[in-house]
Amino acid sequence: MGNSAREFFASRRGRVVKENFTAYLFLAPAATLIGLFGLFPVAFAFFVSLHRWRRFPDHYSGLANYEKALGNLAFILFFWLALLLLATGFLLIRRLRANLSDSRRVVDYAQIACGLVLGYSILLVVDWFFKLIPIVMVIPRQVRGQNTSLELFMEKLGESFLHADVLLAGNQMLAALLCSALVVAVLLRRFPHQLRGQVIAQSMGVITAILGGIFLLQLTLAEIDAALAAARESGEALPIWSQLVFVTCGACLLALAWVIFQRGIRATENRRFLVLILAGISLAVGGYLLMAEMPAALTSADEDLLQGFWITIMYALGTVPVQLSIGLLLAYLLFQPIRYRAFFRMVYFIPYITPFVATSIVFRIIFNAPETAPANRMLSIFGIEPQRWILERNPVGELLGLPDFLAGPALALVVIMIYSTWTYIGYDAVIFLAGLGNIPGELYEAARIDGASGWRIFRHITLPMLSPTVFFLSLVAIIGTFQAFTQIWILRTGAVGSKVNTASVYIFDELQNSNRYGYASSMAFVLFAMILALTLFQNRVMGRRVFYG
């Protein structure tokens, strides 16, 4: 027995098996942890967001949490998401077709069938899992107070597997898994060397995207019907459908306008240029008019959340451009032939690496309200009257005597912006410096021979060559502002109330103070979607201007 095993592992096939086995063994701890704390949470958070959930699962509530956060806009967004999933499915079908050989062979169909079965069984696994989860999650509450022993815990766990719904879903899942194992085995036997992972993966993608899209569409339509029925009962008119149509058409028109506008800019012929630009503008106006339904769709949204998003946007606009330009300036100066470069670089980096809590506390004291606080002392040198800084909830525009629409953020938020800029400048400068070092020196020499001035060299060589770095840093900075927490936690005071709460701080408050897990999850998802959309948008718009050498 031992001998034959040794012989097997010495053979070529045996070595491959052994290598696979060792690799999975190496990977097992990381894969378990990432599955548990990285991949599973995303699906789980979405699942939680569809429930009333206060510490422990309460009951399924559909899109109610999203509706509470975004008002009717939630339905519109979910409708779009469903369409997006369906579109992905059809796109994948097209890719799949292109991937297959012209003369369709049995192996192709077999692979597609295999992918479909596998994808379907994955969906069934997810279904089973999420039927099981709420039952398993309450175990800690059930065993609380009792003499907790492993036996009791395991008994409860066993019971939850035998719950009627779970059992049904579990049986379906097992059947599907068995079926897919069978299909895979047959495939491996029949076509041992012709299988292509890509085809199987794409067919898996097709079925998951289409079924997921159908599920979401059904969910959304059912929710809209329920909301309309409830509104009819109470005698109100709820214009969800008209809002859905208007906003969707508006967004489509805006996107179309953007595309046409881009074409127009690139057009060489004058008449074509004019026609395209005019068409783009008129489409944009139409889209904008249709989008005017948007505020109406948002009337029942959570105002604190909307304010949180607005604050986040102001925060990003107030910090990212400033910190990037100062960072670039410092990096450019550091790049000149000067002495003590290493010293400067080291010093500029200090604010970034020191714990944010500690430096935030220093800023809290510097920008304190008393007349004798450091910032006010500084102002008094210039003869400006003292400010209340972190205790000031009034917008800066008002303090400067500007009209209302230029009000801007609260002064307390400006302090937080100053802090963030201060922290990240050194980081930006160091990364810019590395980017500057990547630009080949010949380019500068050639430009100098052509007689270009310093500014023109900067504008036409340094900046384009540096654009990937600018792109990267702005992306990181924007995502950073969406996730900023520590500095706001420390620098906010009771006096300013919610005037400095960005969306993520508001979500955290909601979680910690009122334990509304379901609602907090749904808001976190909205934030996630915003970050994702922003990243994609930036990739498209800015990515096109990036010069990758």
Place this chain on the structure above:
Amino acid sequence: MAESTRNLSSIAKPPSGFDWSKLGIYTVLFAGVIVAVGPFLWMISASFMTLSEVSLTRLLPENLLWENYSTALRRANFLDIELVTDPVTGILQSISVSGYLWNSLRITLISVVGSLAVCIPAAYAFARMNFVGRNVIFALFLSTMMIPGIVMLIPHLLTVIWLGRLSESLFGPAGAWFNNWPSLTVPFFASVFNIFLLRQFFLQIPNDLWDAARIDGAGHPRFLRSVVLPLSKAPIMTIITLGFIGSWNALMWPLLVTINDDWRPIAVGLANFVTADTPGDLNLQMAASVITVIPILILYFLAQKQFTEGIAQTGIRG
């Protein structure tokens, strides 16, 4: 990018002697230095002042009040060392250490060691082994890096509560996760960032070494232990330093999973100390901040290269 920092010095050589035409550049750069470290210098200076001196924004203290530090250590519960001696013989029996500094140190140690133990084999498998589904699994791992922390917060919390219950019924109260070290460290063991960093390094190790090792009869585990690891001191140092700042800084997650001072890390301790004591003893707040900053600054000056290169290579702070 590491390469670029190296050839930086070859492109632009500093001239010998002070170049007066560069005065403008130096002025701006020194202004930058003052802005960058000014708050730190004043923080240190203020930590030695009396309360009224801080409130009046003096630049320097009249007398150095070292006792601010001992008061801050005690008041903010940063460090408390208790020596228990035998009442009769006077022999030291036990030492009990507590406080946020100690907690953070323990948490950092556990999470760095755990992270290395989990990430090194995984990175090795991705870099140097062939197995079914390698690229798919790697892509899945990488995709988790893009998910914002706030989305993960709630599921992490629920998972930790549940796993904690399970391990509590296995190991008794010591096995709790919530308000205990596992919730503060285990979710961060499998850091995709660390795996990625190590993998990039492992890929650069020449294949000849592996061939030679295999001829000598070594398998993957042996090769990893006796060839790869000794060569990988640099990335491991980077992971240790970044892991150190990461756990020293963590605020949001520990705020949620700690309810008393048994395992509460320093960032939470400091935040609570300051927000609970408004307007409070500003000089003590400064002293407490200095105490928090010092370990990081020492580490920064010792391992500067790891910091700057680790961050410049990847653009991410731990």
